[in-house]
Amino acid sequence: MEPVDLAVTTLHGSVDDPALNSMNFLNEVAQHYPEAVSLAAGRPYEEFFDSALLHAHLDRFRRHLADDLGLDRAQVDRTLLQYGRTKGIVHHLIARHLAVDERMTVDPETIVVTVGCQEAMFLVLRALRADPADVLFAVAPTYVGLTGAARLVDLPVRPVAGGPDGVDLADLRAGVRRARAEGLRPRACYVMPDFANPSGVSMDTAHRRRLLDLAAAEDLLLIEDNPYGLFPAAGTDRRPTLKALDTARRVVYLGSFAKTVLPGARVGYVVADQRVGGSDGTVGPLADQLAKIKSMVTVNTSPISQAVIGGALLAHDCSLVAANVRERAAYARNLGHLVDGLARRFPAGGPVRWTVPAGGFFVVVTVPFPVDDALLHRSAREYGLLWTPMAHFYDAGTPVRALRLSVSAVTPAQIDLGLDRLAALVGDVTAGVGAPA
Amino acid sequence: MEPVDLAVTTLHGSVDDPALNSMNFLNEVAQHYPEAVSLAAGRPYEEFFDSALLHAHLDRFRRHLADDLGLDRAQVDRTLLQYGRTKGIVHHLIARHLAVDERMTVDPETIVVTVGCQEAMFLVLRALRADPADVLFAVAPTYVGLTGAARLVDLPVRPVAGGPDGVDLADLRAGVRRARAEGLRPRACYVMPDFANPSGVSMDTAHRRRLLDLAAAEDLLLIEDNPYGLFPAAGTDRRPTLKALDTARRVVYLGSFAKTVLPGARVGYVVADQRVGGSDGTVGPLADQLAKIKSMVTVNTSPISQAVIGGALLAHDCSLVAANVRERAAYARNLGHLVDGLARRFPAGGPVRWTVPAGGFFVVVTVPFPVDDALLHRSAREYGLLWTPMAHFYDAGTPVRALRLSVSAVTPAQIDLGLDRLAALVGDVTAGVGAPA
Structure with missing residues (x-):
């Protein structure tokens, strides 16, 4: 025994x-x-992996810090080697990538650079799960990492039918109303509008707009996860992200560099521009609240890993479409x-x-x-x-x-x-x- | 407005x-x-920071993978760039460091490499906080990162008097008994036996043994955090860690490379050799349960960051005493x-x-x-x-x-x-x- x-x-x-x-x-x-x-x-x-490229990425980012941002040698070393900004150091490059590749206008201050997209998911769910009455909706079948992160914060996940359109709006509306009738508080619905894992289904643009309208009508946040959007099938056009169509700060956007640069950097991010009113009367982006949580989970994302991603972004003027x-x-x-x-x-x-x-x-x-x-x-x-x-x-x-x-x-x-x-x-x-x- | x-x-x-x-x-x-x-x-x-050293560390670890572990070029690239082992890829080097510098014999399979020591702390507290009756003890004054991580999992922290010995054993015993009498479940006591943050106090070896005896008598885990142990004052000897004295798997040991290599890698670790009996009758180390949680927080610690730390360890035969x-x-x-x-x-x-x-x-x-x-x-x-x-x-x-x-x-x-x-x-x-x- x-x-x-x-x-x-x-x-x-x-x-x-x-x-x-x-x-x-x-x-x-x-x-x-x-x-x-x-x-x-x-x-x-x-097939295209080459770990020698890490050196080129690192050095390109170091030159960016020196030449573009004006840091001296000691400041460059400190930026890469010391503790750093909780929200990250490649936020400005991520904002540029989103502008170039996704036509999204994002304030870099609303971005938190995370340890992979998984940490972004965890931070958002930790922030939103405040009470045992809180509940999350997610299109089924659902990515296991979302369900797992929800388990860590004791947040129940209710399935929403996916169907051929990517999300069954009638089912989502009915689910939200049923939950409210049960005394629960629906916090958000998790969706992967582009080539979803595992269903492969995508939402067309009109359906995305209808989903945003529903979120506004039902006062629901949408958590948009977009790891695969850059990879359309041959002859297929890419569609605007939900966040690009979002005019009312309804969408929390999760981004990953695992498939577009490399998984080993473990760098992802969240765009959280929702305005949060503090108990002291101040107002700031949800990103600042997520950063507080992050400071107690991982302190900050490794600046070395961020430099690898930053260097890869800079190599193609921040276009991952071009890089891939x-x-x-x-x-x-x-x-x-x-x-x-x-x-x-x-x-x-x-x-x-x-x-x-x-x-x-x-x-x-x-x-x-x-x-x-x-x-x-x-x-x-x-x-x-x-x-x-x-x-x-x-x-x-x-x-x-x-x-x-x-x-x-x-x-x-x-x-x-x-x-x-x-x-x-x-x-x-x-x-x-x-x-x- | x-x-x-x-x-x-x-x-x-x-x-x-x-x-x-x-x-x-x-x-x-x-x-x-x-x-x-x-x-x-x-x-x-x-003063000794030099970001050009990152290249040397990375290359040394790549050579280690090839020369010492026998990986071919594609396997080396995959190890550094792809998703990887949840518990990490420098666990064998960490075990060697603990043997060389701390005279600790640690099974590498009981180590989880984490995103800084902060994630290690979070994983342990997440695992231990199963019920609203759970409570943690911590020597006061307490490192803010511990208190913050406990907040994220709704785990109350009860202060234990520190005093000149580093922990007041009578106060700890009384606190544990009081909590049990209140129907609470004391899970562990958090201590920093060497040059504690913020008090600066250290425990002498006899007191460490008394603390271990108390933990056994009261059926309590000890969470030992040791970020500063390598840095004694001039003319002072280092003492054995609690974990080195632990013959009954009472101690969960938290390690950090932030002060001994560099903070920017964001690499820490936890040694969790406690035997956990699963609901299916299997028995494995607590490290495996922590890894499951980690897979939903950060998936795995960046292998690039781990390679930087691994290379730095290899540069001095895994002795951080020698490296520092x-x-x-x-x-x-x-x-x-x-x-x-x-x-x-x-x-x-x-x-x-x-x-x-x-x-x-x-x-x-x-x-x-x-x-x-x-x-x-x-x-x-x-x-x-x-x-x-x-x-x-x-x-x-x-x-x-x-x-x-x-x-x-x-x-x-x-x-x-x-x-x-x-x-x-x-x-x-x-x-x-x-x-x-």
Whole structure:
């Protein structure tokens, strides 16, 4: 018998929650079958990775501090090596990127640079969850990181139907009103309007405007998460973000550099321009309140990491569209290749169906049988193929008849191999071959 | 009238809490008087800062991955640039550092590398705060970052008398028993046994053993925070950490590289070897539960930042004692200079008294009048001197007759100038000259 010092039941409930265990489980399966083709990972493409570039990014940002901002040598060293500004040191470059790539006009003072987008999510939810009556809405299926962050602050997440438009407005309105009738306080609705993870669905511009109108009518904040907006499918136009259309400070905007520069910097940000009235009569942006929370979570985002991102931004005049020409082409190519490959392997009108997203990393495949973790293990072990059970993106966690395929970290040859294996798996399970007891 | 979108009272209570506002206030005062001599900042010495060293650190760690761990070029790039292991990638080097410098034997799997020590603190408190009956003890006066992190998870902090030994064991025992009698669940006691911030007090080895015995007898965890242990005063020996003396997994150990390498990497860690029994019958270290929480706060600590710290560790065979020869000498020199300077300016036996710490950054000066934020403003504005009101380290926040001086980020000449100004301020306030209305 191994000695036990603490029972998990004496720890915060989040550590034994399906949302947190789910992330763990998926990572462990991937580690367990390193030779399997992975259509599971949502990580960015690695072909263009070169860690020697870190030096160029760092040096470019150091020159920016000296030449553009007029810092002397000691000030440059202090900026990179010492404790620093809680809200970050690349906020002005992020504002320029948003202007150049998203036509958004953002006051840099309303930006908090965070340790990845995950910290941005956590800070916003921590600020908004003030009372046990608070509740968050999120379009289902939902990114696990959102659900997990909500668990850490004991904030219940109520699902909103997504549907073909990205969010079912009638369902959202009904949900908000029902919650209020129950004495709850709806704080916000979390949405990913562009190539959502995991559904792949996007909202058209008219629907975005309707969502903003609904948020105003129902006095609701919208939390817009936009990690994939830069990656439309071939021949598809990008759409304005919700925040670009937001004239009433209804939208808290979450940004990530994990897919557009590199994940290893762990740099993201939040734009929070909502005016908060303090108890002392002062008024300032919500960003300042988030910064106070951040000072007790991570103090400030590593200025070294920020310098890497800042240098990468400066290399292309703050345009990540320009910086990602190769990556954008690779993702669009892979997405087209996956969708074409599905069509070649599964007959039209048959029981296997799939989404054809307008961009991003993810395709959802519907199959004529329940998809659970045991099937994922079997797929990895017997077929050498990893994917993600869609059940992980629903709060109930019950098996659904769908799985998520990701095209972001593979080559076309790996996609072909993966789809051959998927076809074999689906054929065998449908025929009842080797089904688990 | 400025428009207001949200009242601060609708946000989580922490954002309007004295602990979080305190950190903000002190930063703002410092920014407001950039020309003042600062005996307030606890930041490390900058004379030896050189941001060009980042390249050397990064390259040394890349070579370590290739030469020592056998990774190929693509694996090295992936390790630095991609998403990575939640518990970190320099855990083996941290374990070696703890063996070399602290004679601690630590299983690397019980280490979580965090975004600064602050995130380590947050993760531990988030895990331990499971129920409204949970309560934390902390030696008063207490580091503001601990109090702030506790606020974020709604965990009440009860003060324990510090006294000359670093913690008053009778007061701790009585406090724990009182809390249990009230139906509360004491989770842990937070201590800084070496050169504590802000008191400067250290525990001797016998007292550390008594504290461990008490923790065992009362079934209490100890959270040991050790940011300054490497910096004894001239002629003083270092003592074993609580964790080095801990034979019963009673101590959760928090480590920081902010003072021993550089703050800008934002890398710290927690050693959490407590055995946690899961609801599925498995047993694993508390570190694994903390990692699950971390995956929803920051995903993983930037591998680029970790590489900077890893490279710095490798440069001195993982000994930070060896790496900090110049810094240790500078801090010891400054501490001696400050204490001597106080003795030259304030008569022995007079109303002004001060601590003579055995190391670290901080000296507490007791004065014959209350020290509040208004006096700090006056000191900065009229005397050009910054320090920290001790009131900020007590939960009640009421003015106490003491202030904290820091020697870490100044030269001996600045210490002289600062002490001249302090003597002038103390003289004027004592004489009732120019007292605020």
